Amino acid sequence: MSTDPRTTDLGYPGAAWTYTLLSEPDLSYELARLASTNTHGSTDSVSFQPSPNPECYSQDRYVVQDWNLSTGIWYFHAVFDGHAGEETADYAVQMLPSIVKQHIQGFLDNHIDYSPTSISDVLVNAISSLDNAIAHDLLEIFPDPQALGRLSDAAIRDIINDSDRGSQNIAKVLHCMRGTTVLVSLVDPAKTHLWVASLGDCQAVYGRQDESGGWDAILLSSNHNAAESSEVERIRQEHPDEPECILRHRVLGAIAVTRALGDHEFKLPRVYTERVFLNAAPGFRTQQSVGEFIKRSFTPPYVSNIADVRHLTLDPNSKARACLVMCTDGLMDLSEGDSRDGGTLDISALGKWWLEIIGPVVWTKGTNAALYLLRAALGGADEDKVSQMMTVERTDRWMDDTTILIQRL
Template sequence: MSRTTKYTDMGWPEHDALWRYDLLSEPLLSSELRRLAGAASYDNTDSVTFQPCPNPEESNQDRYAVLNWTLSNGTWQFRVVLDGHAGHDTVEHTLRTLPVIIRAALEGLVLENEESSVEAVSRILSDAISSLDDNLTNDLLDLFPDVDAVSKLSDDEIRRTINDQESGGKKSSIVMRCMRGTTVLASLVDPTRSNIWVASLGDCQAALGTRQADGRWETSVLSSYHNGANARERERVMSEHPGELECVIDGRVLGAIAVTRAIGDHLFKLPSAYTKRVFLNATPGFSITKKIEDFIGRNITPPYVSNCADVRHAKLGKEGSYLVMCSDGLLDLYENTGMDIEALADFWIHLLVRREKPWNDSNLALYLLRDALGGEDVERVSRMITVEMPFRWMDDTTIVVQKL
């Protein structure tokens, strides 16, 4: 077991800089990765959530939850992965609130009908996500009901209203939850373990591998890819804003945000006056105000970012299944392989089934993360987890693997 100091340009020679990293030998490398990734196991589920940048300002904005709910008809299994962006406010609020909303609705459905229909459970998931976001909108509109209400106030009056941290911060919290955003990937398994639902809002991904009676594994993607790089989503946004040539630029909504569906991100859901007068007067503000100012003029007929989730249902086989849920950081780590999401889903499932790699770890999520970071390439993995850079060299990456 050893640690050797080395230097790297991380493949970015244009920065004209070298950064220090530690070359770790086994078993130190595996144990350090496990620690940094917060590897955890609960019931039938393994998880990791990983952002190795040592700068506190670059801390991980992903969140996840592994919950089992015992209702009158048995135990339902709920798992969720949230990919927060622009700050922690919206993703933290969603983590606290969304499971509560879904469980309450599910309890009501079960009381009405022990045999819950596929459609009814799907509606619970989609309605919970959209209603959570609608509540964020309504809370803000309680403060500023319309554009006229905003325009009648001076900047000082708006600042005094929304920057109320010294008196409890209730109004500040309302504004921050609208300024920041998060994607949602939520799964639900019924008490018989024969049905699974996956709701997706944004670009996190879910892959289901189901073992067939003949021993083969069948893989399917149970999530949508709500991102401007997706031609179907790009065309949807453009069709909702006819004649607005800049509603999507270079795969980004209004040239600014990659995801086309999310909770929060009300800069893309409300008239531009709210951004100019409310959001830009909030403290703390945006990390780069210039980017905000660049796209305000393109905001003509909001909303541009949707809060409508897609929900897919699948039957679970009796031979066993794996569900892999991940934030888009995992996809980014494979971007040079040329694999699309269907190919990646199949690759991940078969990687778990075979378990042939020498870093064979009991935590299946950690096993997938190790492969994505470099696998058997000890130097690459060491560099990825220990390099001392002040800014991110990889996206937040969260993986949840459920054995069904």
């Protein structure tokens, strides 16, 4: 293995960090290891955060499951991009698959057949039910917001900070305080229907390759953040007399995503943030900034738990090959330099570029297409550039968590 030490500024003029230049085959081996490369049936996966600092460990999570339900095998995939901490993402991984599964089976038990719209509604209700349950767990502890005003900070801290007594209450509080985006795909047993449900800014792109090798790309996710004009307009209409409901391209000037699980400091009356969340240990990473944005909270909720669902009809008898790329926004951050138009990220064009990259290898046995796409986004054949991204010696994170699932359909 090459251990040639070099320096890079990673695009920050005047900076200089040491990194190690790796050569093949060690570079590919180390990238596969760091990215936790895996294959689950017909799905390839990677989840990558190269920083060795424990405070920078990845908050991305994903799930790949096959469900043997009454009508046959349903195929469930989900990607979660946690923020402000990993607690809500971990809880979503634990709870959401079983909740969606129960909702789907419950619907099938009571209906002879299903339509695309009916399953879309099931997905929306299942996802929002988890978020409502997260809030309900907290409201069971403090059901009356007015009663909070009569409790001392010391009394509240004693109730919620129960790490020495089983951590049941602090876990419920942290599920509310932290947040995660959600991206879910579901395929029916006949493989004639594909549904994609999204909360936040993870992305899903369906690709269909014809005999000539060309790709048709269809964006199946939404972009729920405060840079998206439709989301900004929705929130402003919901809060017409609050000019700072969107500030500096962020909700209440604080959070970029406009839909998510958790983040109940943007959903519950602000007394819960002022009296409960700010007394939690561990608390927010930036307590002072919370005190600032919560002053703008008058008529919550500001962040929604209602997922957008897109449906696509599939043809299992088609000779054309097809796949679904699902990813957290880290992949967009790595890729966006070649895909901007007038300063606005063109996700559809970016998705087609991803498909063109993986096209030559996605059906090659023994090749992980998700790892191949990650390598291209990091620098491809440029060993120096990829080595920088993998080995630079910084104490903070230098790139966003990046998770990719590629499902062959």
